[in-house]
Amino acid sequence: MRKIALITGATSGLGKAIALRLAKDGCDIIITGRRQERLEEVEKEIEIKYESKVHSLCFDVRAYDEVEKAIASLPDEWKNIDILVNNAGLAVGLDPIHKGVVDDWVRMIDTNIKGLLYITRVVSPTMVSRKSGHIINIGSIAGKAVYPNGAVYCATKYAVNALHQGMRIDLLPFGIRVTQVCPGAVDTEFSLVRFKGNQQRADKVYEGYKELDADDIAEAVSYAVSQPPHVNIQDMLVMPTAQATGTLFHKEEEKKQD
Structure with missing residues (x-):
């Protein structure tokens, strides 16, 4: 029987790549x-590339009533979700705490923390009743080490890290696997959103080194999902070779100056 995977934030970037890869996986x-x-x-x-069936749900993960209504609307053949990928998330702004934009903070907190909680709350009970399922939480290097001007975004990803660990504990008796995949620098719409459409500033984030692309993270998710039932890949930190921490990179322009 084919598994059903639900991916949040699947319209672009990591979410789209993960959806395509899991469709390729069957x-x-x-x-x-x-x-x-x-x-x-x-x-x-x-549908064109693979033989998978696809069902779309248009809603905002920040609104619990929309999440409840969307999941309740699923036809019977789609209700038994085997894999939940909590991917929806974003960074907005890059300001020191004393200059932060409160609306940016609210948007990140509502999406990265509340959105993950809301969709998990609605989907996980069916997994518990079936004693089967796999939840993939897309975290970040920002949830492992805080960097300058990113306090609130990092805080939301630290929260994802804590929620991931809590989920693993709470769902342990039910045979549900829980995996966190934490990317380093990935060239998606991430920086464009962070810098509010400033393409030039976004492009500079990826200058001088080979960054990850969305398919690299989709590959990591695929690997975790493909393991036999007795194996749980609990936490993965996936970085470009040229990146060691959230802020330490080896860039070509630096090498030329040596």
Whole structure:
């Protein structure tokens, strides 16, 4: 029987890449996001490339009533979700704490923490009743080490790390696997969103070294999911070779100056 995987934030970047990869691996896919046109595009791409069935849900993970309504609307054949990928998340702004924009803080907290909690709260009871399932939480190097001007974003990813560990403990008696995948620098829309559409500033983040791409993280998720039932890949930190910490990079322009 084909497994059903639900991926939040699947309209672009990591979410889209993970949806495509799990479809390639033989899963039927539920994709979620706030942009209906993007969902339709991803749905068509999956259907063209793979034999997977696809079901789209357009809602905002920040709104618990929308999450409840969307999951309740699933047809019976889609209700038994085997894999939940908590991918929806973002960084907004890069300011010191005394100059932070409160609206940016709220957006990050509501998406990265509350959104993950809301979708997990609605999906996990079915996994518990079946004593089967796998939850993948997309964390970040920012949840392992704080960096300058990123206090609130890092705090949200530290929260993901703590929630991941708590989920693993709470769901242990039910045979549910819980995995955290923490990327370093990945070239997606991440920096463009962080810098509020400033493409030039976003591009500079990835200058001078080979960054990860979304497929690298999708590969990590695929690996975790593909393990036999008695194996749980609990925590993965995936970094570019040129990156050692959240802020320490070996860049080509630095090498030329030596």
